[in-house]
Amino acid sequence: MSGRGGELELRGVAQTFTDRGGQVVEALEGVDLLARPGEFVALIGPSGCGKSTLLRIVAGLEQPAAGEVLLDGAVAGDRLGRCAFMPQRDGLLPWRRVIDNVTIGLELEGVPREQARERALPLLERFGLGEFTGSWPWQLSGGMRHRAAFLRTAITGRPVMLLDEPFGALDGITRAELQQWLLDVWREIGATVLLVTHDVSEAVFLADRVLVMSPRPGRIVAEERVALARPRELRVEETPEFGAAEARLREALRRAVAA
Amino acid sequence: MSNPAEGSSGRTLARYLAPALVLAGLVIAWALVVALFAVEPEVLPGPGLVVESTWADRSALAPAAWTTLQEAVLGIAVAIVLAVLLAVAIDWSRTARRSLYPLLVASQTIPIIALAPLVVIWFGFGQTPKIVLVALFTFFAIAVGTLQGLASSDPDSMDLLRTMGAGRRQLLWRVRLPSALPQFFTGLKVAVAYSLVAAIVAEFVGAEQGLGVYMTGARNALRTDLVFGAVVVTALLTLVLFGIVALAERLAMPWRRPSQTEADW
Numbered sequence: 001m002s003g004r005g006g007e008l009e010l011r012g013v014a015q016t017f018t019d020r021g022g023q024v025v026e027a028l029e030g031v032d033l034l035a036r037p038g039e040f041v042a043l044i045g046p047s048g049c050g051k052s053t054l055l056r057i058v059a060g061l062e063q064p065a066a067g068e069v070l071l072d073g074a075v076a077g078d079r080l081g082r083c084a085f086m087p088q089r090d091g092l093l094p095w096r097r098v099i100d101n102v103t104i105g106l107e108l109e110g111v112p113r114e115q116a117r118e119r120a121l122p123l124l125e126r127f128g129l130g131e132f133t134g135s136w137p138w139q140l141s142g143g144m145r146h147r148a149a150f151l152r153t154a155i156t157g158r159p160v161m162l163l164d165e166p167f168g169a170l171d172g173i174t175r176a177e178l179q180q181w182l183l184d185v186w187r188e189i190g191a192t193v194l195l196v197t198h199d200v201s202e203a204v205f206l207a208d209r210v211l212v213m214s215p216r217p218g219r220i221v222a223e224e225r226v227a228l229a230r231p232r233e234l235r236v237e238e239t240p241e242f243g244a245a246e247a248r249l250r251e252a253l254r255r256a257v258a259a
Numbered sequence: 260m261s262n263p264a265e266g267s268s269g270r271t272l273a274r275y276l277a278p279a280l281v282l283a284g285l286v287i288a289w290a291l292v293v294a295l296f297a298v299e300p301e302v303l304p305g306p307g308l309v310v311e312s313t314w315a316d317r318s319a320l321a322p323a324a325w326t327t328l329q330e331a332v333l334g335i336a337v338a339i340v341l342a343v344l345l346a347v348a349i350d351w352s353r354t355a356r357r358s359l360y361p362l363l364v365a366s367q368t369i370p371i372i373a374l375a376p377l378v379v380i381w382f383g384f385g386q387t388p389k390i391v392l393v394a395l396f397t398f399f400a401i402a403v404g405t406l407q408g409l410a411s412s413d414p415d416s417m418d419l420l421r422t423m424g425a426g427r428r429q430l431l432w433r434v435r436l437p438s439a440l441p442q443f444f445t446g447l448k449v450a451v452a453y454s455l456v457a458a459i460v461a462e463f464v465g466a467e468q469g470l471g472v473y474m475t476g477a478r479n480a481l482r483t484d485l486v487f488g489a490v491v492v493t494a495l496l497t498l499v500l501f502g503i504v505a506l507a508e509r510l511a512m513p514w515r516r517p518s519q520t521e522a523d524w
Contacts, residue, residue, distance in 0.1 A: 056418075059418075059422045060421075060422065061418055061421060061422065080421055080422060080424055081422070081423060081424025083422065084422070085418070085419060085422035085423075086419075087415040087418055087419050088415065089413075089415045090415075091413060091415035091416040091418070091419045092416075093416055093433070093434065093437065094514055094515075095437045095440075095512065095514045096514075097514075104420070104423070104433070105423040108420065108423050108424055108425050108429060108433075109423075109424070136514045138514075138516045153419075156423065162422075
């Protein structure tokens with residue numbers, strides 16, 4: 001599931017929408033971004049800065065008012081079905097058992113059920129969901145639901161993954177556990193990741209590069225290359241390098257909000 | 260975990276025992292009132308008499324009940340098909356929503372019972388006009404339930420499937436229709452509760468056979484005990500239909516959390 005492209009580029013992506021009063025609001029203005037194949041890019045910014053909108057545009061759920069999205073160097077107009085997307089809430093379908101939730105992407109591609117399950121089972125077992133394959137979603141804890149949701153997104157093998165605050169709703173301990181888990185899975189699948197988060201330390205821990213967005217209209221105002229070695233363990237958060245990167249990003253965020 | 264709907268036997272017992280006791284209390288009160296005040300049986304027959312005469316008249320009552328039951332079930336079947344089709348159409352197309360939804364809501368201002376004579380004029384005295392009336396009567400609850408259920412689909416799940424390349428038809432089958440099931444069944448339960456009543460009202464207007472005819476006949480003969488008997492039979496049949504729907508609901512949604520199943524009762 002790796003080594004098949006995965007370059008993502010945004011050129012001057014802008015978005016506007018009309019609010020209830022009929023006022024035109026600029027959500028994004030001129031976002032440029034390049035994520036190399038296999039790179040883990042995190043996008044942080046104050047709430048309402050258009051991070052999620054940006055992700056929805058890349059996923060193809062929205063079309064930008066201006067600018068273009070390129071996948072592997074080619075302008076991609078209709079992007080639905082091209083990138084793997086994980087929404088903020090897990091979006092698991094309550095009437096499908098865990099395994100059938102995980103295989104839904106393959107099912108939509110026309111992969112026969114048995115074949116889809118054969119592909120999913122080892123993945124579920126390897127990544128801690130082995131005993132829950134036959135459970136209904138409500139029987140899972142929040143952390144387990146997120147694992148299932150992530151594997152559902154990952155299994156389609158698309159080279160670009162878009163994660164919209166995937167751990168936002170979880171408690172701190174589960175969150176830390178899942179961040180580590182995410183890195184383990186990511187190392188295996190090697191996809192390009194664009195992660196939206198408002199948690200600075202999460203961004204530093206996970207990403208190769210962290211981009212800071214300004215408040216609305218959102219654009220990228222700062223960038224931090226995270227030089228921490230991989231594979232990373234949670235302990236890395238106690239190192240001075242981690243603290244320094246985090247401090248620079250917080251400062252950049254403060255400046256972005258103040259400007 | 261396999262069937263979360265099963266509670267412990269003690270809880271199940273408590274669930275049925277409490278209403279059974281209340282019902283028994285009401286029946287006893289009824290019997291006491293009749294005995295203490297020596298009420299004429301033409302006005303209010305006692306529960307014992309009702310059971311006795313109803314049983315004695317079973318050869319006339321059973322075919323009447325069967326006819327009405329058929330009308331109710333067929334009417335609901337017609338209503339389910341039409342209501343689900345309409346709900347899906349309204350959910351699917353903006354044009355359909357704009358043109359049909361206001362009419363659907365406005366149609367509720369029509370007193371459907373008042374249509375009974377019309378339906379008899381159009382379809383005669385057989386079972387057809389009763390089926391039509393039952394369908395008209397129960398259609399709305401099912402349609403609105405299904406429509407609300409379709410609209411309750413999780414937008415995140417919809418977005419997710421769209422990013423996986425799902426088309427509208429796939430979204431309908433994989434997200435919207437399953438999402439609609441709980442509210443569809445809620446609507447269907449309401450519909451079932453109305454169905455026999457609707458069939459009987461249609462029979463009052465003009466019919467050859469059925470519980471409505473039976474009741475009219477019993478009333479004209481001043482056999483109040485048999486009128487009561489027919490009412491009890493109607494209630495029991497409604498209860499049976501309701502139970503069948505509740506069972507179907509459980510079978511159709513094995514994925515529901517037990518508490519959700521409980522709350523619906």
